[in-house]
Amino acid sequence: MSRMSQARLPHARAAGALLAVLVLTSACGPTPGKSGGAGKSASGSGSVTVNVKNFAFDPAKLTVTKGTKVTWKFEDSATHSVVAGDNSFKSKDLKIGGTYSFTFNTPGTYQYICGIHNYMTATVTVK
Numbered sequence: 001m002s003r004m005s006q007a008r009l010p011h012a013r014a015a016g017a018l019l020a021v022l023v024l025t026s027a028c029g030p031t032p033g034k035s036g037g038a039g040k041s042a043s044g045s046g047s048v049t050v051n052v053k054n055f056a057f058d059p060a061k062l063t064v065t066k067g068t069k070v071t072w073k074f075e076d077s078a079t080h081s082v083v084a085g086d087n088s089f090k091s092k093d094l095k096i097g098g099t100y101s102f103t104f105n106t107p108g109t110y111q112y113i114c115g116i117h118n119y120m121t122a123t124v125t126v127k
């Protein structure tokens with residue numbers, strides 16, 4: 001019995017040490033200018049890519065200038081699609097390796113979903 005608890009102790013300590021390292025690392029905080037837009041929203045012009053992965057659009061909130069071509073890159077093993085709420089753009093069902101592009105020429109806010117998983121929602125705002 002006591003052998004078991006002794007065997008567990010070093011493991012628990014190692015996990016605690018690892019946690020401390022992780023906390024220390026994140027305590028350093030984000031480096032300004034190095035973020036690269038890994039958050040939930042992004043903006044851009046010319047040509048912008050939205051990744052479709054893990055049953056989500058990334059970025060889910062995208063702001064572009066008019067005339068921007070947005071390309072959705074399908075990187076999920078599951079099949080997804082891009083369907084605008086107002087049907088102004090619509091892809092076919094695509095899976096990993098597939099791409100779909102649409103050029104936004106009219107300012108406005110475009111909500112879209114995955115035609116297969118309607119809980120996958122995102123927006124493109126065109127300025």
Ligand SMILES: [Cu+2]
Nearest residue numbers: 080114116117
């Ligand atoms: Cu989907």
